[in-house]
Amino acid sequence: MFGDRHVIVVDLGFGDAGKGATVDWLCSPQAALDVSTVVRFNGGAQAAHTVIDGTRRHTFRQFGSGTLSGVPTLLSRHALVDPIALAAEARALAALGVGAPVDLVSVDERALLTTPIHGAANRCREDARGTGRHGSCGMGIGETARYALDHDAPRVRDCRDPDVLRRKLADLERYYAPLLAAGRHHHDPVDDLVAAYSEFARAVAVVPAGRLAALARTGRLVFEGAQGVLLDEWRGLHPYTTWSTVEPRRARAMLAKMGEPGAVLGVTRAYQTRHGAGPFPTEDAALAIAEPDNTTGRYQGAFRVGHLDPILLRYAVDACGGVDALAVNHLDVIAGRGDICTAAGYFIPDGYLRRLDCGPWRDLDHQRRLTELVGHSTPDLVPLPDDVPAFLAERLQAPVMLTGHGPDRADRRARVAAAA
Structure with missing residues (x-):
């Protein structure tokens, strides 16, 4: 076949x-x-x-x-x-x-990162839709793709550069601050995410x-x-x-x-x-x-x-x-x-x-x-x-x-x- x-x-x-x-x-x-x-x-x-x-x-x-x-x-x-x-x-x-x-x-080093910030924003957005929810899983998948359309989004390769990763995560957090403030979902601090993602880059093969x-x-x-x-x-x-x-x-x-x-x-x-x-x-x-x-x-x-x-x-x-x-x-x-x-x-x-x-x-x-x-x-x-x-x-x-x-x-x- x-x-x-x-x-x-x-x-x-x-x-x-x-x-x-x-x-x-x-x-x-x-x-x-x-x-x-x-x-x-x-x-x-x-x-x-x-x-x-x-x-x-x-x-x-x-x-x-x-x-x-x-x-x-x-x-x-x-x-x-x-x-x-x-x-x-x-x-x-x-x-x-x-x-x-x-x-x-x-x-692949070019792949986008889905973070707890995306996930919290996703859940806040779905909560705001009330009965008009689209059926999201609430894990931040759509927010990951949406944010990357117009922003320098965090990618897997950034996990090998803590300074670049910290900057991108901070930008992401600032972008979603109004949505997150209006909701009730929270995420891990940026410094904790940088530490976790740096360990990820050391443990997993990040490839070109x-x-x-x-x-x-x-x-x-x-x-x-x-x-x-x-x-x-x-x-x-x-x-x-x-x-x-x-x-x-x-x-x-x-x-x-x-x-x-x-x-x-x-x-x-x-x-x-x-x-x-x-x-x-x-x-x-x-x-x-x-x-x-x-x-x-x-x-x-x-x-x-x-x-x-x-x-x-x-x-x-x-x-x-x-x-x-x-x-x-x-x-x-x-x-x-x-x-x-x-x-x-x-x-x-x-x-x-x-x-x-x-x-x-x-x-x-x-x-x-x-x-x-x-x-x-x-x-x-x-x-x-x-x-x-x-x-x-x-x-x-x-x-x-x-x-x-x-x-x-x-x-x-x-x-x-x-x-x-």
Whole structure:
């Protein structure tokens, strides 16, 4: 299926579709793909990619989901790096028996830093929105990206220069002072952050721009995406989106710059989910589906479930510029259930819709109209086919390479040989 191509893993929904379990399997001996490195190409410490391998269970946030197989991680220039959270995750991995976890991670020196100042500002801003919250995780991811648009933002390389880092953190603190004063969230003193980040720079490999090309020469790269395409900053249902390019554009660009081939693996559940606010046409509160790894978050909101929606999934595939293969997870959840359906189309105010227009990239007016349209659509629900992977392969026009029939790595099934 992938041949000698590198693999870009993207979630075709609103997140939580099983990217971590998929990446874990791709990096495992069972897949035999000779993966040299997992590359995080978007998002930050708000990721929550749960992997279970027998008795070992870990929710990956910044480390790549191939870590339990000993595969190193590169946090690329497009990742948002939280050194304090990274240290906590390293301790959790060490407790699982992963030897010297910090030796398995390297960080592009150009990556932005997410700090407790960003996090406090994020929570103050969401508090001020009241019932109009956008569904943020409250960890400062959007504030990190927002601040960097117009300011000399702190970056990973600054952790090696305490004077530069202190100046940038002080500027950041001054910028957010009015917002923080109006709220009730606080952060660590700047001097404490400088000390912690300096230790981070001594412990972790901070690498220059050319490291990715060197890693590509040692084996296959797996690019692990965060969140879902329907939350993409330019393709998602605005304004219920993330400050991150989720679709594979940036991963493809990194590979193209090196002249390396890549294949996109789109990941979905066999039903739909959404964590937080925003339109969700097939949502059905009557569906009693247990969710052990996602709960209601103070800022993100409730975890919601609904029927399979190939209309939104097809839109996500189009937003990706197509995908080469699919991974379909949580098939065990729908087995034997007659109450889970699929959408044949949408009833809309002036007709019937089977496909959503992707529109031009970076056109937020189009995305707002799309959000309005989806928000006022009623799904035409029909019985779920017996063979959901075959159904999705036909509707999304891509072969299903991998299926998930439970939470453990042993529950993955290859439908098409990955290395073929």
